[in-house]
Amino acid sequence: MVKIKAAVLILALMLVAGRAGAATLRIACGSAGVDQDICRVSANVWAEKTGNQIEFVNMPNDASETLTLYRQLLNSGSDQIDVMQIDAVWPGIFANQLIDLRPYSKGQEHQSFPSLVANDTVNGRLVAMPWFIDTGLLFYRKDLLEKYHLNVPTTWDELDAYASRIQRAERASGNEKMWGFVWQGRAYEGLSCDALEWISSYNGGDVIDDRGQVTVDNPAAARALDLAAKWVGSITPRAVLNYGEEDARGVFQAGNAVFMRNWPYVWSIANRSDSPVRGRVGIASLPKGGADGKSVGALGGWQLAVSRYSRNPKLAANLVMYLTSAEVQRKRAIQASFNPTIPSLYSDKGVRQANPYMVSLLPTLNAAVARPSAVTGSEYSEVSAQFWNAAHEVLAGHDHAANALAKLSVSLKRLAPNGVWQ
Ligand code: GLC
Numbered sequence: 001m002v003k004i005k006a007a008v009l010i011l012a013l014m015l016v017a018g019r020a021g022a023a024t025l026r027i028a029c030g031s032a033g034v035d036q037d038i039c040r041v042s043a044n045v046w047a048e049k050t051g052n053q054i055e056f057v058n059m060p061n062d063a064s065e066t067l068t069l070y071r072q073l074l075n076s077g078s079d080q081i082d083v084m085q086i087d088a089v090w091p092g093i094f095a096n097q098l099i100d101l102r103p104y105s106k107g108q109e110h111q112s113f114p115s116l117v118a119n120d121t122v123n124g125r126l127v128a129m130p131w132f133i134d135t136g137l138l139f140y141r142k143d144l145l146e147k148y149h150l151n152v153p154t155t156w157d158e159l160d161a162y163a164s165r166i167q168r169a170e171r172a173s174g175n176e177k178m179w180g181f182v183w184q185g186r187a188y189e190g191l192s193c194d195a196l197e198w199i200s201s202y203n204g205g206d207v208i209d210d211r212g213q214v215t216v217d218n219p220a221a222a223r224a225l226d227l228a229a230k231w232v233g234s235i236t237p238r239a240v241l242n243y244g245e246e247d248a249r250g251v252f253q254a255g256n257a258v259f260m261r262n263w264p265y266v267w268s269i270a271n272r273s274d275s276p277v278r279g280r281v282g283i284a285s286l287p288k289g290g291a292d293g294k295s296v297g298a299l300g301g302w303q304l305a306v307s308r309y310s311r312n313p314k315l316a317a318n319l320v321m322y323l324t325s326a327e328v329q330r331k332r333a334i335q336a337s338f339n340p341t342i343p344s345l346y347s348d349k350g351v352r353q354a355n356p357y358m359v360s361l362l363p364t365l366n367a368a369v370a371r372p373s374a375v376t377g378s379e380y381s382e383v384s385a386q387f388w389n390a391a392h393e394v395l396a397g398h399d400h401a402a403n404a405l406a407k408l409s410v411s412l413k414r415l416a417p418n419g420v421w422q
Contacts, residue, residue, distance in 0.1 A: 021051075023312045025319060027083040028057040028070075030302060032245055033265045035061075038336045039085075039323075046322045052315060062244050063087050064188040067381060070094065074307065082310040083319055086128055087189070088119060088301045089373035089380055095122035098305045102126045104317035111326060112341040119374065120303055127305055129324040130341035132332065134300030135368040136197050137361070139252060139260040139270070142282040144170070154295075156201070156227060156287045159259060163235040166258045175256075180235030182248040183261040187392040190244050192371060192384045193298035194261060195391040198224040200296040200369050202289030207387055208372035208412065212421035216387070217409035224289060225394045225401035232395055241396055253277055261286065263300060267355060268337040283357045285364040299368035301341070333358075339365065375421045386411055 029039030040056055047054045057080070059066050067090065073080055074097040086094060101109075102125070109117045109126055116130035138159075140152060144166050153159035163180025170178040184190035200206055204221030208214050215221075232238055237251075245262055249269070252260040255276045260266070270281045285295040304324055306316040322328065329340040334354040345351050346359055373380040390408040393399040413419045 022053060023315055024053040024055055025082045025310075025312060025316055026055045026057055026080060027085075027319070028059050028066075028081050029085050030061070030066075031059050032061045033249070033269045034336050035265070038332055038338075042323055042328045042331065043319065046319050050315075050318070054319075057081055059085070061246050062186075062188055063190065064381075064385075067093075067189075074309070077309050079307070079309045079311050081307055082312060082316040083323075084305050084307060085131070085302050086305050088116075088134075088299065088303065089189075089371050089384070091120050091122050091127050091303070091305075092373055092377035092380060094305070095125065095127050095378075097308050098127040099308055099310070099313050099317070100125040100127065101129060101306065101317055101320065104314065105129065105321060108321055108325070111344075112324075113343060116301070116303075116341050119370075128303035129305075129320050131302050131304050131324050132329070132338035133341055133365060133368075134263040134265075134302075134339065135297035135361075135365050136193060136261055136286055136300075137264060137297060137364070138284045138286050139262055139266060140282045140284065141258050141277065141280055143280040144258050145282075152282065152284045153259075153287050155290055155293070156198070157290065159287050160227075160231065160235060163258050167235060170258075177254075177256045179237050179251065179257045181231060181259040181261075182236060182240060182243065182251045182257045184243055184245055184248060185232070185236075185240035185392070185395055186242050186244050186247075187388050188244065189384060189388070191388040191391055193300060195225065195228070195387065196298050196369060196371060197261075197286055197296045198228050198289070201286065201293045203293055204289075206369055206372060208375055208383070208421055210375060212375050212416065214409050214412045214416070214419075214421075216412070217405045219402070220289075222401035222405055225391060225405070229395050229397065229401070232397070241392065264337050264339050264355075264358075266337075267357070268335065283361070285361065295364070295367075297364055297368045299370045301339075372421070376416075379415065379421075382415060383412060386415075 043054045112130040120128040148166055150162045153162050167178050167180040184194050199221040202220045202224040204224050205215035207216045248260050249266050251257045253270055271278050288295045304320040306313055310316045326342050332338040333340050333351045337355050376383045390404045394401045394404050
């Protein structure tokens with residue numbers, strides 16, 4: 001009896017001790033689409049396994065707003081967030097406020113595409129682990145293209161023509177809310193991605209080239225932006241000037257747009273059982289800028305990082321390694337169409353079944369164009385804000401592209417040390 005009592009006591013003490021040793025980690029996951037839900041499920045599996053607890057910090061679904069929030073938190077040295085989901089263009093911005101993950105990764109980063117690892121390595125420190133890759137894609141209504149005997153457009157001119165035609169015909173037959181093409185036109189990071197795609201597709205360069213030269217003031221870039229401005233109010237609702245990813249998805253998923261530019265996450269949500277367009281959605285690479293142009297998707301994606309101010313860096317790094325592991329990336333690809341950062345997962349049967357387009361779009365992913373974040377480092381957010389503001393002025397009809405881009409070029413050169421970014 002005494003023995004049993006002692007055993008119970010020891011067990012109780014062990015449990016209490018276990019509790020006392022347990023930590024609570026705070027994680028900020030994304031919040032576009034099902035981001036938050038799926039992050040919660042995987043993080044809770046880790047919590048169960050390790051006997052720790054997780055609190056989830058809600059983030060805005062606008063990348064630029066999230067950047068502002070992180071800045072406020074990190075610049076005040078706050079320990080409120082341990083693990084942060086950071087954008088592919090932020091390693092240079094936050095490098096000094098994130099821990100080096102190499103002592104904890106046991107080389108796990110080498111499973112990912114080397115270019116992503118290079119992007120997450122700043123001055124030899126691995127400041128984040130790749131989690132999923134994004135690239136801009138064209139989503140279209142298969143049923144509507146079939147109805148009007150049209151193919152998937154391969155140039156922006158074709159897209160414009162098909163969108164106008166279907167929009168007109170659908171409205172005439174009673175579908176008054178129908179629009180031809182929706183995308184991200186709000187003055188924020190998403191517009192920098194869309195505008196870079198148009199400009200680069202017309203061979204107008206990447207705003208700032210790899211050697212740090214500002215290239216944005218050129219006729220091809222101006223042509224691309226002026227063409228996009230013409231869509232506004234014709235095939236695209238004027239409200240696009242305030243659209244982020246989720247706004248565009250809302251219109252498309254409600255069945256009110258023929259074409260949409262968005263990221264891969266939309267695939268799984270648009271095909272959910274409650275989606276009005278389920279089974280009627282196709283995905284392709286974005287159109288080319290004319291016969292001599294190219295199809296360009298902006299390179300995006302998210303990483304997981306540990307704040308330098310975390311009180312539990314070792315545990316936080318352990319959570320990051322779990323969430324970015326092949327096992328979790330596979331689940332996320334199957335359940336929420338997040339493109340894995342681990343090449344071998346693209347030949348996984350389950351991943352291919354859930355996302356039949358993913359493999360055929362691998363070349364699109366490989367050819368994705370990076371925003372000039374590596375070359376501008378900690379100044380990238382200012383560079384991007386100037387770029388999206390210039391693009392927004394043109395789209396809103398307040399300026400011609402040639403003028404807006406000439407002004408932008410002067411300003412970006414002024415911002416660069418010695419007129420050239422290194
Ligand atoms: C997506 C991309 C990210 C980009 C953002 C812009 O989330 O993955 O890289 O900055 O969209 O809105």
